[in-house]
Amino acid sequence: MPTLKDVAQLANVDVSTVSRALNNTAHVHPATKARILKAAKELGYRPNPIAQGLRRGRQHTIGIVVPRLQLTIFAEIAQGVEEEAQKLGYSIIFANSNDDPKLEAESLNRMRSGFVDAIIIAGTGKNGRLMRDIQTEGTPVVQVVRMQEQSLSSVVADYYACSYEAIHYLMEKGCREIGLINSPRSISPYKRRYDGYRDAIREHGLESICVTPSSNLEPNNFEYGYRCAARLLDEHPNLDAIAAAVDIQGLGAMRVLHERGLKCPDDIRVICLTGHAIGRMLETTMTAMEIPAIEMGQKAARMAVEAIEAQGGAAAARQHLVFSPTLVVRESA
């Protein structure tokens, strides 16, 4: 790898002049500039971003930590973040937390210490203190999908509305026994989903129907949805609708119905409270409250970059951005 020094030698000037010529950071005599450019090209010079970063105190990288990628909305979030960051000239450092607070803390610690200019995180909620410390230290932190810290910026969906509106829709369709499949309320968006569900149910003087499987299953997956749906059906023979917090749980529910010979939406309705692309690709397509995951990722990236570039100037105020869900009616409800 050729360095500035090599270019300087070939062009017969000082490294500082090369730097200025290449960065357009000061007037350089056209003739010398031409010589420098030629030399740089000849050697195939590319600046070393690590050295630049060390010197400038900025890496042009954004860290992103999500629970997992596979079959979740986080794949879309990560894609949106990366697309937008790339456009803005930033690279992405990526980490899975597997919803394990310890792993999450490790990733966060690896990312701070000058490795990353900002962090975008869908957190476990257990490292709030650490996240605030990082922000205080000068590395902006923006929360995405999950918002646990008021003092840190965030980009989320209105999970309350996701539930509330979904339940109202089901009621309009005549449903009266609506079961909820939800993940633990200790994670903020799930608490909000629960609240929206409960309030909508109450307004109509009906009863909440929730299940929590005894086993400590991972909640955000197919099996969990499958088991919850099975229990709901067993315990409530007149159940006429199931609302699933995330669409992978909804798939589990649909599978149970299929196995039991129940048809959507005639025998029972299924709706997902936060849907993404998969919903329209099923045999029985899924009615869902959809949230714009890619756009949310892009927005989070932009907020991160703004926060990075505002530093030194007026400290960027924190921002909380909330996307409204859209009801997309398909076949399942």
Add this chain to the structure above:
Amino acid sequence: MPTLKDVAQLANVDVSTVSRALNNTAHVHPATKARILKAAKELGYRPNPIAQGLRRGRQHTIGIVVPRLQLTIFAEIAQGVEEEAQKLGYSIIFANSNDDPKLEAESLNRMRSGFVDAIIIAGTGKNGRLMRDIQTEGTPVVQVVRMQEQSLSSVVADYYACSYEAIHYLMEKGCREIGLINSPRSISPYKRRYDGYRDAIREHGLESICVTPSSNLEPNNFEYGYRCAARLLDEHPNLDAIAAAVDIQGLGAMRVLHERGLKCPDDIRVICLTGHAIGRMLETTMTAMEIPAIEMGQKAARMAVEAIEAQGGAAAARQHLVFSPTLVVRESA
């Protein structure tokens, strides 16, 4: 952020001594060492990996570039790579190429120049030269999922076997008119899938049935599968099976069948040539040749790290690792 210098001052020693104490890189008097450790702790010192990287010429980062994340096997690959890399003490720099050679080249160029110690890529196939240059320059490149360059290490599945065995299975089940939904053969794994299909079909003296939609649709998605399946059915009324290259295409096919009132597997069989997690989560579960995507990602990460650490020693020979697919029989075929 406290630096080595701060710790040195507080502990009343030279920075070099601090460095040695913290890195256990030379004997340091127990008393001074204790003082240093105490000072470091007191200040909350964490080494700056950027500075370390610049000095050591190694960043402890691996770059990964994939076409996209959303609803593809690459989400699992990326997850596997990250998990394993984390264990080995490496961070991940992530980029989407969107299967655009230009975007891919940009990402590759951003990653080289000392930013990344190795690159793992599922490539477009159009930047072979660049990839070889990067490897020659000293940054190991390992191909994952897609293998286009013989001279670069790779971790792939046996796509020929994916097709060949799937078709044989269908034949055993009595199928005689088997349509193929495939992505462009210009991308190597799809060529291999085609070859396996063609050979298996020929062995039985049957006829190949392929379609290529006229429009220039993105091939790796639901709509593409949907349209191909529709055309196959229109043009071959006696079609008794559909083989789809990737499972998202298979979903498109299943949807067409559903809309036309055709049942799997009684009326027609559907099989996916490379399946992953989604297959078992459907109303009609999908029979598929499954490939261990997470494991492939992990293996690619390990190969990358080996290549990094072998440098200077005996140059690591290139390795080509091929995973065999496993037939998983479910409901669709």
Add this chain to the structure above:
DNA sequence: CTGAAAGCGCTTACAG
């Protein structure tokens, strides 16, 4: 066992 010096590859005041 420890300090002083050089250097990784760059940028940026400071002179001239």
Add this chain to the structure above:
DNA sequence: CTGAAAGCGCTTACAG
């Protein structure tokens, strides 16, 4: 318009 010097935060021969 250009060069010489200092420095970003670290590591590592080189002396002692």
